[in-house]
Amino acid sequence: xxxxxxxxxxxxxxxxxxxxxxxxxxxxxxxxxxxxxxxxxxxxxxxxxxxxxxxxxxxxxxxxxxxxxxxxxxxxxxxxxxxxxxxxxxxxxxxxxxxxxxxxxxxxxxxxxxxxxxxxxxxxxxxxxxxxxxxxxxxxxxxxxxxxxxxxxxxxxxxxxxxxxxxxxxxxxxxx
Numbered sequence: 001x002x003x004x005x006x007x008x009x010x011x012x013x014x015x016x017x018x019x020x021x022x023x024x025x026x027x028x029x030x031x032x033x034x035x036x037x038x039x040x041x042x043x044x045x046x047x048x049x050x051x052x053x054x055x056x057x058x059x060x061x062x063x064x065x066x067x068x069x070x071x072x073x074x075x076x077x078x079x080x081x082x083x084x085x086x087x088x089x090x091x092x093x094x095x096x097x098x099x100x101x102x103x104x105x106x107x108x109x110x111x112x113x114x115x116x117x118x119x120x121x122x123x124x125x126x127x128x129x130x131x132x133x134x135x136x137x138x139x140x141x142x143x144x145x146x147x148x149x150x151x152x153x154x155x156x157x158x159x160x161x162x163x164x165x166x167x168x169x170x171x172x173x174x175x176x
Contacts, residue, residue, distance in 0.1 A: 006060060006124045010087070010116075015057030023047055023057060023109075026089040030111045034149055050093055050108065056132065060088030060112065060121055088112040090125045092132060095142050098165075105133035107143035110152075122155050 006012040015023070027043045051057070062085050088111060095106035107129055112121045133141045142164070145152050 003061075006128075007120050009063055010119075010121060010124075011061045011063060012090075012124075012128060013059045013061055015059055017051075017053065019057055019059075020047055020051060022059075022086070023051060023089065023091060026111050027109060029113075030109065033114075034146060051091070055091060055093040055108065057092075058090045058125075058128065059086045060090075060116075060125070061085065062087045062116060087116045088121055088125065090129060092129055097140070102139065104138045105129065105136075105141040107141065110143075117151075122152075123159060126155070126159050 002014040003011045024044055024047050027047065028040050031038065031040055031043065089109055090107070091109040093106045093108050094103055096102070097104055107126075110122060110125050110129070112125075130141055143156065143161070144167070145156060147153065
């Protein structure tokens with residue numbers, strides 16, 4: 001497993017095909033946070049369909065000892081017995097530009113545990129995603145973000161992302 005320092009106290013570690021269950025767990029965390037009353041069984045199908053050796057996965061591990069030495073942020077009580085703990089995830093994949101037909105990188109998932117937000121981890125993960133895309137020759141990178149997720153929308157806009165298209169949905173449930 002390749003590991004580099006993401007920001008002080010946090011390591012970026014490469015995932016593998018053996019991490020399907022962990023990836024699914026992080027997807028559940030994301031969607032439960034945004035939509036707590038929705039069923040999440042479809043997420044397993046998403047991982048089954050899209051997770052492969054062509055879709056890199058990275059974990060953010062929080063290193064307790066380095067964080068204690070740095071002293072910048074309080075240690076969450078829930079992590080007091082761990083040496084290192086996965087607190088974030090970045091899963092990338094491929095998309096096809098609908099106008100040019102070019103393949104480009106796509107951020108499937110970027111997640112940081114709430115207790116570790118506002119520390120620069122999200123920005124650092126986006127930077128890693130962009131570097132991966134540049135290294136393989138992509139000219140753009142895309143993502144989908146829910147409009148109701150204002151902190152994420154603000155982060156992406158701050159980092160230079162612009163709205164390219166709008167996804168529109170209409171419910172087709174029985175009319176009364």
